[in-house]
Amino acid sequence: MAAATLAAATPVAVITLFATANLLWVVFASLLLWCLAVWSGRYALRSTGLRPVRVKEYRTPPPQRPFLLLNPRSGGGKVEKFSLKEKAEALGAQVVLLDPDQHQDVTELARAAVADGADLLGVAGGDGTQALVAAVAVEHGLPFLVISAGTRNHFAMDLGLDRDNPSTCLDALTDGVELRVDLGFADDRPFVNNASFGVYGAVVQSPGYREDKVGAALERLPELLTRQSGPRLTASADGTTVADPQAILVSNNPYRMDDPFGFGRRERLNSGKLGVLAVRVDSAVEAAELLLSPRPEGLTVLTAQHVVVQGDEANLEVGLDGEALTLPAPVHCRIARRALRVRVPRERPGVPEAPPRLDWRRLRKLAAAVGRTAAPSRTWRT
Numbered sequence: 001m002a003a004a005t006l007a008a009a010t011p012v013a014v015i016t017l018f019a020t021a022n023l024l025w026v027v028f029a030s031l032l033l034w035c036l037a038v039w040s041g042r043y044a045l046r047s048t049g050l051r052p053v054r055v056k057e058y059r060t061p062p063p064q065r066p067f068l069l070l071n072p073r074s075g076g077g078k079v080e081k082f083s084l085k086e087k088a089e090a091l092g093a094q095v096v097l098l099d100p101d102q103h104q105d106v107t108e109l110a111r112a113a114v115a116d117g118a119d120l121l122g123v124a125g126g127d128g129t130q131a132l133v134a135a136v137a138v139e140h141g142l143p144f145l146v147i148s149a150g151t152r153n154h155f156a157m158d159l160g161l162d163r164d165n166p167s168t169c170l171d172a173l174t175d176g177v178e179l180r181v182d183l184g185f186a187d188d189r190p191f192v193n194n195a196s197f198g199v200y201g202a203v204v205q206s207p208g209y210r211e212d213k214v215g216a217a218l219e220r221l222p223e224l225l226t227r228q229s230g231p232r233l234t235a236s237a238d239g240t241t242v243a244d245p246q247a248i249l250v251s252n253n254p255y256r257m258d259d260p261f262g263f264g265r266r267e268r269l270n271s272g273k274l275g276v277l278a279v280r281v282d283s284a285v286e287a288a289e290l291l292l293s294p295r296p297e298g299l300t301v302l303t304a305q306h307v308v309v310q311g312d313e314a315n316l317e318v319g320l321d322g323e324a325l326t327l328p329a330p331v332h333c334r335i336a337r338r339a340l341r342v343r344v345p346r347e348r349p350g351v352p353e354a355p356p357r358l359d360w361r362r363l364r365k366l367a368a369a370v371g372r373t374a375a376p377s378r379t380w381r382t
Contacts, residue, residue, distance in 0.1 A: 003288075041363050055270060057177040063120035063143065063343075066093040066173055067113035069133060071125035071149070073100045075166075078149040082167045084124055091173045094118070098125070110136040118142070120173075120343065124149035124166060127193050128323035131183075134340055135190035138183055143343040145172055155192040158266045159342060160350040171345035180338035181269040184252035186331050189320055191252060195333060196319035197309050198247040199279075202230050204319040231311035231329075235278055237304035242278040245300070250307050250333045251275035257301055265351075272337035276302040307333040 018027050068088050072079045079085065079097075088095050094113070098104055110121050110133045121137045122145030123130050130146060137144040148156035149166040159179070162168045186195040196204075235242045242248070253266045254275025266275075278300040281287045289296035309316065310330040318325045 038358060041358055041360070044363060044366060045359065055179050055181075055268065057179060057346075060143070060178050060343075062174055062176065064092075065118050066091075066120040066122060066145065067110070067116075067118035068093050068095050068122040068124065068145070068147070069098060069106055069109060069129070070095060070147075071098045071100075071123075071129060074125040074129075075149045075151050075153075078166055079124055082149070082165065084147065084149060084167060084170070087167055087170055088173075091170060093122070093170075093173060107132050107136060114140050114142065120145055122147060126150040126323075127153070127155050127321040130155055131190040131192045131321050134183060134192060137341070138190075138336065138339045141341075143178055143341040145169065145343050154264070158269055158351065159344055160348050161344060162349050168345060168348070171347070172343045175346050176343045177346050179270075179342045179344060181340050181342055182252055182272060182338060183336045183340045184250070184274060184333065185336065186250070186318060186320060186333050187327055189325065189327070191321045193321050194249050194251040194275075195321075195331075196247070196249050197235075197311075197316060197331070198230060198233050198245065200247060200249070201317040201319045204317075204322065204324040231313045231316060233316075234310045235276065236308045236310075237274075237276045237302045238306060240302055240304070242276075242280075242300050242302075245278040245280040247277075247279045248309055249275075249277040250309070251277070252335065254301075254303050267351075270338050271303075272335060273303040273305060274307055274333060274335050276300070276304055276307055278302075305335060309333065 015024070015027055018024050066088075070079045070084055070088075085095050085097060096109060096113075098106070106123075106129055113121065114136065120143045121133050123133045124147035127150060130150075134144050136142075146156050146159060146161060147166050147169045148161050148163045150156070153161075153163045156163055156169075159181075184191045184195065230246075232244055233246075233248055234244065235248050251266070251274065253269050253271050253273060255277070256265050256267060257277075280298045280300075282298075286296070286298040289298060308330050314329060315326045316329045316331055318327050318331065
């Protein structure tokens with residue numbers, strides 16, 4: 001609280017002093033120049049950097065008997081808002097609306113549809129439901145359709161789909177291409193985004209998490225971070241061991257960590273690598289480093305094809321694509337490289353190009369090199 005108060009009061013005091021001296025314009029000019037410097041630096045680094053890896057698209061014939069599962073509650077009622085059922089049926093799809101008042105096994109529904117002749121499986125719902133049906137599609141070698149009707153739609157975002165209008169995802173039924181992407185597994189449970197152990201894995205188990213995520217997190221975080229509750233974890237990633245972290249995140253392909261604007265995104269979904277983030281915080285200084293330091297000591301960042309998470313308890317609480325699960329320890333995480341055939345619209349927003357990391361040292365070298373090559377040569381007369 002003291003640090004937050006000081007951090008808020010300092011800039012206010014500085015601006016007040018400048019305003020008292022009638023120099024407030026200096027503050028705004030400085031901010032403008034800093035924004036211009038950052039924009040110029042990113043532009044220069046982007047123009048000299050490597051081109052992003054493009055995901056190969058495969059042209060395949062449209063499905064003849066697509067089968068779609070729609071969750072009417074997902075995303076606050078996007079299925080009804082965008083008339084997804086009516087539009088999908090008009091395109092020839094068989095549609096099943098999930099019943100919000102009773103539990104339905106989406107895996108069994110998808111397998112029954114395959115047995116009935118479905119040649120494409122699709123889901124309008126959260127990422128947890130997407131993963132379960134995607135695993136059935138992989139099992140039978142069928143294409144999979146993602147309809148971005150969930151709340152956050154992280155998987156749809158990294159596929160480059162339109163998250164504001166999920167009905168555009170249905171264009172893939174008539175004018176689509178296929179992408180080959182990876183699918184992660186925690187034991188035999190699939191995930192399209194990530195599996196979380198430790199702090200987040202325990203928070204999602206809270207009874208009120210769905211209704212009040214922030215309140216549930218604040219209620220449990222103190223005892224989890226101070227190790228008064230929760231398991232003592234150990235992660236082994238392709239021979240590298242991370243001991244006693246409070247939180248471990250195993251992701252289907254690594255997340256961007258070099259830029260705050262790209263955090264939460266994955267540059268690609270077909271690298272065949274799991275991303276591993278492990279956080280260990282034992283003091284307030286280490287907690288501050290997580291926010292302020294570019295390379296905090298309490299954060300371990302790895303990539304691996306196989307990750308084993310162990311604990312000092314028989315069962316581990318896991319958040320799998322945001323869904324609360326309990327799995328027997330140890331939990332073996334693996335990745336099935338390019339096993340999932342995702343059918344997407346040929347015309348879609350796409351994944352935005354990741355901005356380069358703002359490396360001032362590299363910028364100085366680049367500026368010096370340009371200065372030497374752009375300077376006019378001198379002709380000496382005798």
